[in-house]
Structure formats: structure tokens, C-alpha cells
Amino acid sequence: xxxxxxxxxxxxxxxxxxxxxxxxxxxxxxxxxxxxxxxxxxxxxxxxxxxxxxxxxxxxxxxxxxxxxxxxxxxxxxxxxxxxxxxxxxxxxxxxxxxxxxxxxxxx
Numbered sequence: 001x002x003x004x005x006x007x008x009x010x011x012x013x014x015x016x017x018x019x020x021x022x023x024x025x026x027x028x029x030x031x032x033x034x035x036x037x038x039x040x041x042x043x044x045x046x047x048x049x050x051x052x053x054x055x056x057x058x059x060x061x062x063x064x065x066x067x068x069x070x071x072x073x074x075x076x077x078x079x080x081x082x083x084x085x086x087x088x089x090x091x092x093x094x095x096x097x098x099x100x101x102x103x104x105x106x107x108x
Contacts, residue, residue: 028089032098035087038068039102046074046081047104056081080105 042060049059057074060083064072073084082103089095 024090028087028094028098031087031089032100035068035085035098036100036102038064039083039085039100040104042072042074042085043081043083043102043104046076046083047079047106050076050079050081051106078105079107 042063045063046056046060049056056076060074060081061069061072064085067088068085071086075082075084080103082101084099084101086095086099089098
């Protein structure tokens with residue numbers, strides 16, 4: 001008879017890298033979704049500032065959490081405010097490819 005003590009532990013050890021990759025992929029997808037929500041809210045805040053004849057870019061920056069302000073790109077053209085955000089990522093090139101954008105507009 002062969003002993004199989006510890007086989008389950010070895011199988012788990014073998015599956016651990018795959019589980020880690022799946023976990024990182026899920027975390028990245030959630031980060032992209034969160035960045036999209038933040039960009040949408042910030043664009044809306046900028047459009048509301050435009051409607052009130054206030055500084056739209058400053059309003060966008062105030063509506064963003066601190067960690068996103070430095071990487072945010074804001075464009076105000078006419079009655080439209082476009083906000084671009086890069087989600088947090090372990091790889092910089094991946095963050096550039098996953099950049100999200102949101103636009104809000106107001107009739108003047």
C-alpha cells in the first residue's frame with residue numbers, strides 16, 4: 001500500500017499560483033470599475049460647477065480622493081467636462097491601457 005499523507009497539501013501548493021493570479025485579476029477588474037465610478041462622479045461635479053459658473057477643474061479635483069488627484073486628467077471644452085483616470089495597478093503599462101474616461105455636459 002502507498003502512503004498518501006500530505007498529497008492534499010502538495011496539490012494546494014501547486015494550485016496556489018493559479019489562485020493568486022485569479023485573485024489579482026479580480027482585484028484589477030474591481031479597481032477599474034471603481035475608477036470608472038470615480039471618473040463619472042467627478043465629471044458630474046465639474047458639469048455642476050460649470051452650470052454654477054464656477055471653476056470646473058477645481059471642482060473635479062476636489063471631488064476625487066487624494067490618491068487619484070495626481071493621475072487625473074481633466075478637460076473642459078464648452079459645456080463638457082471629461083475626466084480620465086488610471087486605476088491603481090501593479091504594472092504601469094497595464095494601468096495606461098485600462099484608463100477610464102467619463103464625460104458630463106451642461107447646457108449653457
